[in-house]
Amino acid sequence: MATKPMRKSQKTKLYRWRWTGLGPNGRKVAGEMIAPKRVEVENTLKGQSIAIKNIRRKSAIGGGMGSIKPRDIMLFARQMATMIRAGVPVLQAFQVVAESLKKPAMSALVQELMNDVAAGSSFSEALRRHPDQFDRLFANLVEAGEQSGSLDHMLERVAAYKEKMESLKSRVKKALWYPAAVIAVGIGVTALLLIKVVPQFESLFQGFGAELPAMTRMTISMSEFAQQYWWWGVLGVMALVFFLRTGMKKSKAFRYRMHKMSLRIPVIGDILDKSSVARYSRTLATTFGAGVPLVEALETAEGAAGNMVYERAIAQIREDVATGQQLNFAMRMTDQFPALAVQMVGIGEEAGSLDAMLNRVADYYEEEVDNKVDTLTSLLEPFIIVVLGVLVGGLVISMYLPIFELGSVI
Template structure:
């Protein structure tokens, strides 16, 4: 199925642009007509090396929250699924989401399930969302699935918002520090160096160090600025071509003093939240383990979760499998064991997720509280070094003058 970029007019004669999949232009016209849009112009998006040239606008978590809130309300009101998809599609402001809902509407109208339609958009609808909807279709209780999805998306959105809010000020402060260093070493210090050199006296070591640093920055500043981006690009390439490199790099990240525990806590919180939502919907333990594993980005922990699945397949309990890997804190193993023995695994895992979510927030706040004074001290030290290197020789020259 080809992807088409289109330009259309809605019922208010306003221009609407987007990207949608269609068999041909006639199919595209039919889809837009059903969505209440009048096709004005369209063109097929060409592909180069299997990669689409145009990049469609993203669908954010807030857009998905709005989608599933509407689906839950319409399901509770007894609105048929096709009518619900059509109404939400016409009301959404996100062009990309509207196009996805158009494709989903067509798939469902042709006999596919909604989970199959959403599964065709893996970049927008995660595996947990598709799994929960599929479970709701099998049990006939889509309302419960929508509620679990909303609970998961709200948790995810809250965690992302906290992380962004916590890191916003340190990023701004870091940018100020970098900009100050660039201006001082690249503009201010070179203008003063000539004057200091003409004083005709032995310069202190810290002034010589400043002059050497400024000269190095003038000669190789461009390379210093490019180096971080080049190293990051090299890291991404190596990570993509070598699984062993990716595993070792992730293992190093886990062993870092502050970042390592934070990565582990975020991963466990996301995994527990996913497992609890899926298990509450009636999905098997192995299905929950597989879906939860797909939310893990760290390869070292990913393989640990794979080992958990293998242990459960051989007959081990979930707590025993977690304990066997050696990657999970004893508190998690203990709480899972309690959940298994009491038959209340879902609330226990929800408590684990809530505990680690709060722990992540506290850890991030603590890390930010440490980074801020460090950056401030670095900036103050840099300014003090420049001031001492400049005014020190000048003050010494005054003492050697004969009045």
């Protein structure tokens, strides 16, 4: 227990340094460098025969952690796999990778891993000390690689898995953000016209001295309402977003209901459903294929499903498999997984190639997600034109109707 504070004090705090100087031929040079101390920057520049004029510290990377993305972890896994396959010792591989990484937060994290391994921990134990960056699957596969002597192969498998998962996530995000952007643009354009443009016409119509068309009166009423209560609308949207975010974080029951409701949204729900099946299949195939016991592999897959409805279903599958049930039968009992996925898993179990069949299931449903996203995008493009045309065109016509009628009278 006494070693924890010491470990925290050993974390490398990195800074970003901006430097200027003169090169060997007298040419002005400048750049940025990441290092814990100014003297290290000076030594590095002197080693490159650069006459230093100025070194200024720009910002600190607190605790060496910062913002680390899944793609950074994927790059780290590939680089470590390449180094280990080339016969480079693990500690030296850590050092080379830390120096090659451009993101200071990731570089500091790799240095912490190197310090842990140098202090006697195994690679997998060092990874488990950073659960926010390295999930259970990463640590389990590295541990399996250490035990079997195939660490480079396992790291490559982790990198390939991360790459496929990030690709799937990006497609799902595209499916979610595109409709949201369409709605936001439509609301924004309508609000701008009602608050800024319509009042200009209203002042013009007051001098007509004639009754305005019903469509124009309705637009003016909407404009007056928008001018008076627009900030209530903004506050309402902010309050709704805050309520949803807080409820999702603090209440599992609320999060489950929201996840269940999201699966029922037309088109988008189908994309989320197939995405969860693909993530479950890919994670289970990767962990089970690496030699991790099926029950433990299911526990890892449960955390990777991305939807609480599927997380509960996978938890039930894990309990049934632990009592001796076959995986395909346990999946069928949840009444959550598609019949095709259940049948393919059953074939894989009978043939003794469960991991290969799960990978095929993941490939199939990832392709389905891709096709659904493309279909959604192609359908929304004409929908955007129609919605914006109706909103903008309707407001414009309602404003010009009195002018047209006035012209016909004259």
